[in-house]
Amino acid sequence: MANTSDTILTVENMSVEFPTLSGVTTAVRDVSFTVGREKIGIIGESGSGKSTTGRAIMRLQPPQAIVKANRMQFEDIDLMAASEEEMRSIRGRRIAMILQDPKYSLNPVMTVGEQISETVILHERATPQEARSRTLAMLERVNIRDPQRVFDLYPHEVSGGMGQRIMISMMLIAQPSLIIADEPTSALDVTVRQQVLSILDDLVVERNIGLIFISHDLNLVRSFCDRVIIMYAGRVVETIAAADLDQAQHPYTRGLLNALPSLDHPKDRLEVLRRDPAWLEN
Amino acid sequence: MSMIKAHHLAVSYGHGETALKVVKDVSFEVEKGETFGLVGESGCGKSTILGALAGRNKQWTGTIEIDGETIGQKRTRAQLAKQQLVFQDPFGSIHPRHTIGRTLLEPLEIHGKDRRQERIEKVLTDVGLPLNFRYRYPHQLSGGQRQRVAIARALILEPKILLLDEPTSALDVSIQAEILNLLKDLRQREQLTYILVSHDLAVVAHLCDRVAIMQSGGFVEVATRQQLLENTVEHPYTRILMDGSRGYVSEKRNSRREALPA
Amino acid sequence: MAKSGTFSNLHEWLISEEFTSSRQARLHNIYLAWLSLLANPLAFAGFAVVLLLVIVAALAPVIAIHDPFTQDFAIALQAPSAGHWFGTDEFGRDVFSRLIYGARTTLYITILVTVIVAPIGFVIGATSGYLGGWVDVVLMRITDIFLSFPSLVLALAFSAALGPGIENAVIAIALTVWPPIARLARAETLTFRHADFVIAAELQGAGVGRILLRHIVPLCAPSIIVRLTLNMSSIILTAAGLGFLGLGAQPPMAEWGAMAASGRQYLLDAWWLTTVPGIAILTVSLAFNLLGDGLRDIMDPRNG
Ligand SMILES: Nc1ncnc2c1ncn2[C@@H]1O[C@H](COP(=O)(O)OP(=O)(O)OP(=O)(O)O)[C@@H](O)[C@H]1O
Ligand SMILES: Nc1ncnc2c1ncn2[C@@H]1O[C@H](COP(=O)(O)OP(=O)(O)OP(=O)(O)O)[C@@H](O)[C@H]1O
Ligand SMILES: [Mg+2]
Numbered sequence: 001m002a003n004t005s006d007t008i009l010t011v012e013n014m015s016v017e018f019p020t021l022s023g024v025t026t027a028v029r030d031v032s033f034t035v036g037r038e039k040i041g042i043i044g045e046s047g048s049g050k051s052t053t054g055r056a057i058m059r060l061q062p063p064q065a066i067v068k069a070n071r072m073q074f075e076d077i078d079l080m081a082a083s084e085e086e087m088r089s090i091r092g093r094r095i096a097m098i099l100q101d102p103k104y105s106l107n108p109v110m111t112v113g114e115q116i117s118e119t120v121i122l123h124e125r126a127t128p129q130e131a132r133s134r135t136l137a138m139l140e141r142v143n144i145r146d147p148q149r150v151f152d153l154y155p156h157e158v159s160g161g162m163g164q165r166i167m168i169s170m171m172l173i174a175q176p177s178l179i180i181a182d183e184p185t186s187a188l189d190v191t192v193r194q195q196v197l198s199i200l201d202d203l204v205v206e207r208n209i210g211l212i213f214i215s216h217d218l219n220l221v222r223s224f225c226d227r228v229i230i231m232y233a234g235r236v237v238e239t240i241a242a243a244d245l246d247q248a249q250h251p252y253t254r255g256l257l258n259a260l261p262s263l264d265h266p267k268d269r270l271e272v273l274r275r276d277p278a279w280l281e282n
Numbered sequence: 283m284s285m286i287k288a289h290h291l292a293v294s295y296g297h298g299e300t301a302l303k304v305v306k307d308v309s310f311e312v313e314k315g316e317t318f319g320l321v322g323e324s325g326c327g328k329s330t331i332l333g334a335l336a337g338r339n340k341q342w343t344g345t346i347e348i349d350g351e352t353i354g355q356k357r358t359r360a361q362l363a364k365q366q367l368v369f370q371d372p373f374g375s376i377h378p379r380h381t382i383g384r385t386l387l388e389p390l391e392i393h394g395k396d397r398r399q400e401r402i403e404k405v406l407t408d409v410g411l412p413l414n415f416r417y418r419y420p421h422q423l424s425g426g427q428r429q430r431v432a433i434a435r436a437l438i439l440e441p442k443i444l445l446l447d448e449p450t451s452a453l454d455v456s457i458q459a460e461i462l463n464l465l466k467d468l469r470q471r472e473q474l475t476y477i478l479v480s481h482d483l484a485v486v487a488h489l490c491d492r493v494a495i496m497q498s499g500g501f502v503e504v505a506t507r508q509q510l511l512e513n514t515v516e517h518p519y520t521r522i523l524m525d526g527s528r529g530y531v532s533e534k535r536n537s538r539r540e541a542l543p544a
Numbered sequence: 545m546a547k548s549g550t551f552s553n554l555h556e557w558l559i560s561e562e563f564t565s566s567r568q569a570r571l572h573n574i575y576l577a578w579l580s581l582l583a584n585p586l587a588f589a590g591f592a593v594v595l596l597l598v599i600v601a602a603l604a605p606v607i608a609i610h611d612p613f614t615q616d617f618a619i620a621l622q623a624p625s626a627g628h629w630f631g632t633d634e635f636g637r638d639v640f641s642r643l644i645y646g647a648r649t650t651l652y653i654t655i656l657v658t659v660i661v662a663p664i665g666f667v668i669g670a671t672s673g674y675l676g677g678w679v680d681v682v683l684m685r686i687t688d689i690f691l692s693f694p695s696l697v698l699a700l701a702f703s704a705a706l707g708p709g710i711e712n713a714v715i716a717i718a719l720t721v722w723p724p725i726a727r728l729a730r731a732e733t734l735t736f737r738h739a740d741f742v743i744a745a746e747l748q749g750a751g752v753g754r755i756l757l758r759h760i761v762p763l764c765a766p767s768i769i770v771r772l773t774l775n776m777s778s779i780i781l782t783a784a785g786l787g788f789l790g791l792g793a794q795p796p797m798a799e800w801g802a803m804a805a806s807g808r809q810y811l812l813d814a815w816w817l818t819t820v821p822g823i824a825i826l827t828v829s830l831a832f833n834l835l836g837d838g839l840r841d842i843m844d845p846r847n848g
């Protein structure tokens with residue numbers, strides 16, 4: 001497992017609270033984990049706090065959110081103490097985030113080519129001409145077949161998979177040391193997903209960086225990640241080596257595994273998760 | 283009798299020089315009560331086929347027959363009501379500023395239906411949502427609940443066909459299980475015909491009787507559920523898809539490009 | 545919180561998300577907007593001033609201590625005193641009373657302009673964005689032509705052509721205000737044009753009118769309302785400018801701009817004639833601006 005020098009991110013007892021009119025919602029409660037130069041998966045059902053965890057690391061949560069932690073250390077930076085200005089220089093450059101839905105992250109009234117070029121110009125201070133050729137190269141790098149055509153498309157004209165790869169190409173331009181990918185492949189078919197994951201896999205190995213991979217696809221996390229954090233109602237219920245996921249003991253993890261339709265063990269009706277209040281203790 | 287017949291269906295986008303033929307000559311028939319799957323890589327034209335069947339994409343050639351009726355490029359209201367689309371993204375497919383009741387009322391108003399409140403209550407019950415949800419706004423609902431609303435909106439006009447465009451891919455596994463069970467129940471109760479687009483062959487095998495595997499706008503194979511379960515599919519591309527459904531297959535970097543379809 | 549039982553019950557009922565009727569759902573949203581207005585002091589100050597303007601205009605005959613039109617040269621140009629709080633003008637009319645009645649004129653102009661401009665701007669912009677193609681090109685070219693003139697110059701030209709008078713001033717101002725609204729409506733419509741819920745409605749047979757009114761209006765309304773509120777100050781200033789140049793409200797009607805203009809000759813002897821309506825114009829413009837800024841935070845769907 002990751003030794004200290006390899007640790008990129010340490011999070012100790014992080015909680016995220018949202019004050020609302022009807023009381024305080026605790027979206028994340030006392031979560032601790034470390035990320036080394038590895039692929040670490042976060043799984044859990046919708047609303048379990050996966051994205052909130054990712055956003056809290058980036059300090060991207062809405063202003064009313066309250067983040068508490070004993071420690072949040074990213075390389076040489078104390079994320080709890082960093083100023084907003086420091087965070088801005090970290091975001092996108094040193095920690096990159098790929099968001100759940102590319103369609104909402106892309107500007108609907110600008111072509112995708114223009115948007116990538118903008119990133120190139122911002123990060124590499126390139127001229128518009130250079131930016132265009134860099135952009136086409138980036139699109140090719142993420143296996144988009146016809147970059148010239150895609151360059152001039154608007155976000156609603158690209159398929160879900162293309163949108164996601166466009167987001168990844170924007171991220172590749174800045175060379176981050178930690179990538180937080182929030183369900184980057186949920187809109188993709190298996191072949192493209194394979195490609196996208198290979199791109200991420202290569203990145204982690206080549207540049208020796210860390211990846212937090214948020215997903216609700218158990219099969220994927222099991223086969224792609226090194227370690228898995230399982231979240232339920234804002235808590236970490238279990239952290240387990242990905243290869244051992246099938247031997248997971250926690251009934252919640254087992255419930256998620258059983259809800260999956262499977263080619264190898266077809267069943268007529270799928271099992272639905274039965275939540276146990278006891279999971280909320282500890 | 284076939285519920286859906288598509289013969290030499292071709293669909294394109296754009297006009298003149300920039301026109302792009304996205305679906306190239308596909309033919310298929312779906313029986314009443316059958317569920318037909320469409321799988322294939324991103325951008326191969328699955329949503330486009332659904333769009334052509336639903337009346338969203340009007341630039342198509344070939345023939346489409348729905349419920350014994352040949353469909354033209356322009357449709358009547360009654361023809362539009364015969365089939366309804368359920369979108370992939372439950373967050374973008376419901377109007378954010380309408381209450382659920384409003385969303386469900388809308389199609390009834392368009393089609394001048396009677397007994398509106400009664401129909402809304404029935405359809406909410408059908409999809410397993412409490413009746414007082416009709417006063418809620420979408421932001422107060424979870425993804426799975428929203429997808430139920432989207433299904434309710436599609437069902438309220440009592441269509442014969444549901445066109446399901448990746449209805450569970452934005453949902454987590456436990457909610458996916460609920461929605462898949464719901465779709466199975468509804469199919470049986472209302473004798474619906476489905477076309478299901480999904481990228482997960484396990485989901486397809488769970489719900490579909492037959493599945494067409496698509497690549498760049500055409501069918502490469504139409505496999506039966508049996509073939510999927512027994513792993514006797516013919517086309518190598520189908521096999522790649524089946525492996526993919528089991529998870530990530532790590533490949534050595536050099537062999538990556540060969541292993542994937544051109 | 546020292547709320548009585550019924551009030552806190554009402555509060556609970558409004559705040560609860562367990563709605564039992566669509567009326568409750570609507571009231572809930574209005575109540576939440578109200579709470580966030582309360583939480584924003586500047587916006588609330590703007591709101592309070594605007595509310596005051598409305599009350600003053602409605603109750604003008606009660607509040608005004610003198611008749612605003614009665615001339616009495618014996619008391620012309622008197623400085624502020626207990627009998628005439630803001631002094632008298634060159635015809636011996638009470639400035640305070642004229643100011644109060646002037647609120648009516650101001651409100652009349654802003655409301656009328658808004659009522660004319662909001663639907664026109666929305667329909668042109670949203671149609672243009674929704675239908676696209678040549679409709680878009682034609683409508684946006686027309687909009688551009690209007691936009692290419694400075695708005696005060698355009699308003700001047702129109703009201704000079706239409707002749708003096710308050711209705712003509714309203715039309716002239718409206719002609720200059722709609723193009724930015726149309727642009728905004730078009731831009732907003734474009735972002736929702738391809739949304740799945742719009743397509744779902746199309747596939748259920750909804751026509752263009754229904755989609756624009758039922759689907760696009762609720763989404764564009766917040767930003768258009770915000771924009772209009774922010775525009776109020778420029779409407780008031782333009783109206784005052786036209787009044788000042790003698791093209792807006794005609795004497796003896798009380799209008800702040802015209803009041804300031806006529807007081808100009810006596811600036812050194814009777815400072816109150818220009819200062820008082822000037823301050824009124826400034827205060828109300830500022831209030832509308834603050835309110836607009838606050839509304840942007842409250843109503844913009846992208847903020848929550
Ligand atoms: N701005 C906010 N205000 C109030 N509550 C919030 C806010 N953002 C998130 N939450 C709450 O925090 C919890 C966790 O949300 P989060 O988005 O992290 O879930 P998730 O695990 O990423 O789910 P999904 O799989 O659907 O993406 C949810 O219960 C949500 O309602
Ligand atoms: N409105 C449009 N204008 C132009 N081209 C379009 C439009 N919509 C889709 N396309 C193109 O048509 C092709 C097929 O798109 P479609 O949405 O049918 O793919 P898909 O099979 O559903 O993919 P995914 O699995 O990613 O949803 C893509 O190359 C896409 O870029
Ligand atoms: Mg999330």
Ligand SMILES: [Mg+2]
Nearest residue numbers: 159160328329
């Ligand atoms: Mg699609």
